Amino acid sequence: MAKATFEVPELSQYLDVPPVTPQTMAHSKPFVAKPEFQAPLGFPGELMDDWQEKALDKMGELLGKYRSLRVYLDSCVKCGSCTDKCHYYLGTKDPKNMPVGRQDLMRKVYRRYFTLAGKLFPKLVGAEDFTKDVLDDWYSYFHQCSQCRRCSVFCPYGIDTAEISMAAREIMDSIGVGQKYCNEIIGKVYTIGNNLGLPGPALRDTLEGLEEDVFDETGVAVRYPIDQVGADILLVTPSADFFAEPHVDGLIGYGKVFHEAGVTWTLSSHASEAANFGMFIGSYDNMRRVAQRIREAAIELKVKRIVFGECGHAWRVAYSFLNTLAGPWDFLDPRYPVPQHICEFTYNLIQEGKLTFDKGENDDKVLTYHDSCNVARASRMGDTPGGQFEIPRAIIRATCNHFYDMDEDTIRDRTFCCGGGGGLLTDDLMELRVKGAKPRVEALNNVMLEKGVTHMAAICAICKSQFTKVLPYYGMEMDQIVSLHQLVSNAIVLTPSLDGEDDEDDEEEAEEAA
Amino acid sequence: MSFLTTVYAYLYYFAALVLLAGVTFKVVQYARTPAPLKIPTTPAPTTKAGVVLRMTREVVLFESLFRGNKWTWIFGWIFHFGLFLVTLRHLRYFMEPVWLPIELVQPFGIYGGMAMVVGLAGLWARRFFVDRVRYISSPSDHLILALLIAIGCTGLLMTFVFHTDVVAVKSFFIGLYSFDPPPLPGDPLLLLHLFLVAALMIIFPYSKLLHAPGLFFSPSRNQVDNPREQRHIAPWAKRLEQE
Ligand code: SF4
Ligand code: SF4
Numbered sequence: 001m002a003k004a005t006f007e008v009p010e011l012s013q014y015l016d017v018p019p020v021t022p023q024t025m026a027h028s029k030p031f032v033a034k035p036e037f038q039a040p041l042g043f044p045g046e047l048m049d050d051w052q053e054k055a056l057d058k059m060g061e062l063l064g065k066y067r068s069l070r071v072y073l074d075s076c077v078k079c080g081s082c083t084d085k086c087h088y089y090l091g092t093k094d095p096k097n098m099p100v101g102r103q104d105l106m107r108k109v110y111r112r113y114f115t116l117a118g119k120l121f122p123k124l125v126g127a128e129d130f131t132k133d134v135l136d137d138w139y140s141y142f143h144q145c146s147q148c149r150r151c152s153v154f155c156p157y158g159i160d161t162a163e164i165s166m167a168a169r170e171i172m173d174s175i176g177v178g179q180k181y182c183n184e185i186i187g188k189v190y191t192i193g194n195n196l197g198l199p200g201p202a203l204r205d206t207l208e209g210l211e212e213d214v215f216d217e218t219g220v221a222v223r224y225p226i227d228q229v230g231a232d233i234l235l236v237t238p239s240a241d242f243f244a245e246p247h248v249d250g251l252i253g254y255g256k257v258f259h260e261a262g263v264t265w266t267l268s269s270h271a272s273e274a275a276n277f278g279m280f281i282g283s284y285d286n287m288r289r290v291a292q293r294i295r296e297a298a299i300e301l302k303v304k305r306i307v308f309g310e311c312g313h314a315w316r317v318a319y320s321f322l323n324t325l326a327g328p329w330d331f332l333d334p335r336y337p338v339p340q341h342i343c344e345f346t347y348n349l350i351q352e353g354k355l356t357f358d359k360g361e362n363d364d365k366v367l368t369y370h371d372s373c374n375v376a377r378a379s380r381m382g383d384t385p386g387g388q389f390e391i392p393r394a395i396i397r398a399t400c401n402h403f404y405d406m407d408e409d410t411i412r413d414r415t416f417c418c419g420g421g422g423g424l425l426t427d428d429l430m431e432l433r434v435k436g437a438k439p440r441v442e443a444l445n446n447v448m449l450e451k452g453v454t455h456m457a458a459i460c461a462i463c464k465s466q467f468t469k470v471l472p473y474y475g476m477e478m479d480q481i482v483s484l485h486q487l488v489s490n491a492i493v494l495t496p497s498l499d500g501e502d503d504e505d506d507e508e509e510a511e512e513a514a
Numbered sequence: 515m516s517f518l519t520t521v522y523a524y525l526y527y528f529a530a531l532v533l534l535a536g537v538t539f540k541v542v543q544y545a546r547t548p549a550p551l552k553i554p555t556t557p558a559p560t561t562k563a564g565v566v567l568r569m570t571r572e573v574v575l576f577e578s579l580f581r582g583n584k585w586t587w588i589f590g591w592i593f594h595f596g597l598f599l600v601t602l603r604h605l606r607y608f609m610e611p612v613w614l615p616i617e618l619v620q621p622f623g624i625y626g627g628m629a630m631v632v633g634l635a636g637l638w639a640r641r642f643f644v645d646r647v648r649y650i651s652s653p654s655d656h657l658i659l660a661l662l663i664a665i666g667c668t669g670l671l672m673t674f675v676f677h678t679d680v681v682a683v684k685s686f687f688i689g690l691y692s693f694d695p696p697p698l699p700g701d702p703l704l705l706l707h708l709f710l711v712a713a714l715m716i717i718f719p720y721s722k723l724l725h726a727p728g729l730f731f732s733p734s735r736n737q738v739d740n741p742r743e744q745r746h747i748a749p750w751a752k753r754l755e756q757e
Contacts, residue, residue, distance in 0.1 A: 017646075020645045020646055020648075022649075063547070064547060065548065065550065066548075066549070066550065067544060067731060068549060068553060070544065071544055071728045071732055071733075072732070074540070074724045074725075074728055075722070075725040075728030075729070076725070077655075077722050077725050078650045078651055078652070078655050078722070079583070079586050079637075080583065080586060080640065080644060080646055080647035081583045081586055082582065083646035083647065083650065084646065095646065095649045098646060098649075098650070101649070101650060104650065115720065117654075117721060124652070124653050124654050124657070125652060125653075125654045125721075126652035126653075126654070149734075152555045152734050153555055153578065153581065154578055154581055154582030154583075155578060155579075156572070156576055156579040156582070156725075156729070157728055157732050157735070158555055158572075158578065158729075158732040158733075158734035158735040159732070159734075160553065160555065160734045163553065284551075284751065284754075285754070288751075288754065319741060319742065320552050320553070320741045321741070323741055323742060323744075323745050323746070324552070324741065324745055324751070327745045337742045338742060339742075376556070377555055377556055378553070378555070378556060379556060380556055380557070380739055384560075385557035385558060385559060385560060385564075385739065386556075388556065388557075413555075
């Protein structure tokens with residue numbers, strides 16, 4: 001078991017709701033972004049002197065720009081339906097991690113300065129001045145929300161705490177209090193092109209390496225092209241897919257699927273990142289800027305379609321916002337939705353009978369599936385509502401013999417967050433991440449005990465990274481988490497390339513591209 | 515007009531004005547605030563008709579609350595349904611002649627009144643007994659419950675114990691339309707009941723009671739899930755594009 005400087009929660013068989021224990025997580029704060037990370041995003045470097053006034057101005061601006069914020073701050077009746085739904089509350093017992101408790105950190109300021117009742121009778125309606133202490137609470141607790149939207153499922157008014165966390169982070173950024181992890185990453189996207197800061201040549205090397213590995217293993221020349229002008233499909237995938245386990249196994253899988261589909265495809269060194277951290281900090285401007293890169297790459301490479309790799313937040317931004325932020329996409333082939341998810345792509349091929357699988361290849365595993373929050377509660381796959389639940393499961397069933405779902409209350413739109421989403425996947429928040437993962441790990445543990453499950457498949461880069469790190473704290477193995485397309489990759493039966501393309505040709509082309 | 519009648523007449527004009535103007539202002543404000551991104555909580559309907567169905571289930575059955583917490587749902591639904599019946603029953607004070615459906619609903623209105631009080635009592639008990647709900651309750655949450663329970667109880671007392679001259683009450687309200695109401699009966703219970711209702715009307719647009727119009731404007735519930743098919747761009751975001 002990994003060493004921890006905090007107490008790792010004990011797993012129980014049934015979800016028990018802990019008693020309210022104030023301030024258990026008040027100390028949990030991510031590192032503050034230094035001025036050099038703030039500037040490229042258009043934010044002031046450090047806390048301004050007249051921050052309170054500026055923050056209230058910004059809040060007023062956002063109230064006029066976002067109906068969600070306005071309606072959600074007014075509408076909560078304190079019914080309590082959301083109080084036991086957040087994995088961070090369940091894992092930490094801190095009442096400011098109850099969704100309504102978190103919203104109230106902003107609501108009390110909103111009431112004080114923007115409502116008559118709060119101006120006249122602050123005590124009565126729980127309104128409070130925007131003091132430095134309140135701001136500190138904002139910094140702690142709005143960075144203890146993974147924006148997973150589980151709370152919004154159970155709220156009678158659909159109040160989405162994620163919207164409030166995003167607004168709070170944008171307000172904090174606008175007065176110079178940014179979070180290091182997110183802002184540094186967005187900066188890297190602007191300067192180098194992806195979250196991990198991998199430059200083009202490194203990507204090319206990796207992909208060549210993958211081609212060789214796959215050829216050695218299968219004897220089939222599966223291609224992993226980058227910057228190939230005129231390819232049919234632009235694949236946009238999280239940069240973790242380029243090197244880290246288990247992500248890269250997923251990328252290998254996508255390549256094999258494209259190979260079997262007989263389509264040409266390419267990655268782009270310009271849009272070499274699918275994730276869009278602009279969403280985590282609630283910044284429309286930054287989210288738009290990050291999204292525009294995909295448009296530029298699509299035009300530059302003259303592709304006909306765009307497909308996204310496995311990633312939850314990336315898929316939410318892609319599915320829900322790409323058309324809005326970077327559209328219109330009228331230069332692409334209108335027969336395909338823009339964008340498509342790799343799972344939709346693979347699923348369609350399975351439906352058409354174009355893929356052959358040897359399920360036995362995955363017989364060393366008994367699987368379960370983790371629905372990622374942003375896929376489950378904020379996006380869709382396929383044509384019908386809920387396709388995002390069915391399509392990945394259908395792929396798993398097509399590629400494996402042993403699959404069991406976790407408890408109904410913890411999957412599909414009630415899925416529990418991995419604990420690392422929303423810009424919290426940073427080592428300075430390890431305690432929060434471990435505690436927040438408790439409800440998910442508990443459900444996993446139960447199917448391990450009851451059904452003999454050995455592995456959990458996921459389609460989100462953040463989930464995969466988070467579990468790899470966090471499972472050991474609970475005495476599990478880091479490699480129990482697998483990419484969904486890793487299962488595809490294991491089981492798919494490859495057709496040798498017919499066009500006589502051999503290894504050498506491949507290298508030449510890769511050189512040309514370089 | 516007697517002094518009391520005058521006071522109540524003005525009180526009700528004022529309350530009606532605040533309620534109408536306040537709620538209208540809020541509704542217009544909500545409607546005019548753009549929703550720049552599609553954020554329905556999925557699985558969400560892909561058609562407008564589907565959204566109407568989803569909203570109807572939320573309004574009539576409190577579907578999400580049902581999934582969230584059964585106790586709150588039972589008490590909350592009993593209270594709101596009771597309130598609905600009571601409101602229908604009270605419409606007879608405001609119309610002449612009384613429509614048939616309102617005639618028919620009269621006896622159920624009484625049960626509605628009882629249900630309302632039971633539901634409220636349950637909701638209030640949760641504020642004391644469930645530590646999480648206790649933590650999030652502010653004085654105003656307790657006060658609004660107290661106000662509603664007091665309205666329900668004074669109403670029920672007039673129905674069952676201290677009857678008041680309902681014919682005179684009705685003439686008073688009908689008289690308000692022509693700015694010349696006949697005298698209001700001087701029963702303390704009636705005056706208290708009417709005073710509390712006026713207070714409720716006045717605080718409505720300034721309190722969490724805004725959840726009623728708010729629900730209809732909640733983007734996570736009222737949006738169609740079709741962002742790939744249709745560009746969804748707010749006026750202020752469009753301006754960014756022209757830059
Ligand atoms: S969005 Fe998720 S993390 Fe944030 S408060 Fe709601 S349930 Fe908790
Ligand atoms: S479920 Fe919604 S209305 Fe109820 S307390 Fe939570 S946020 Fe407020």
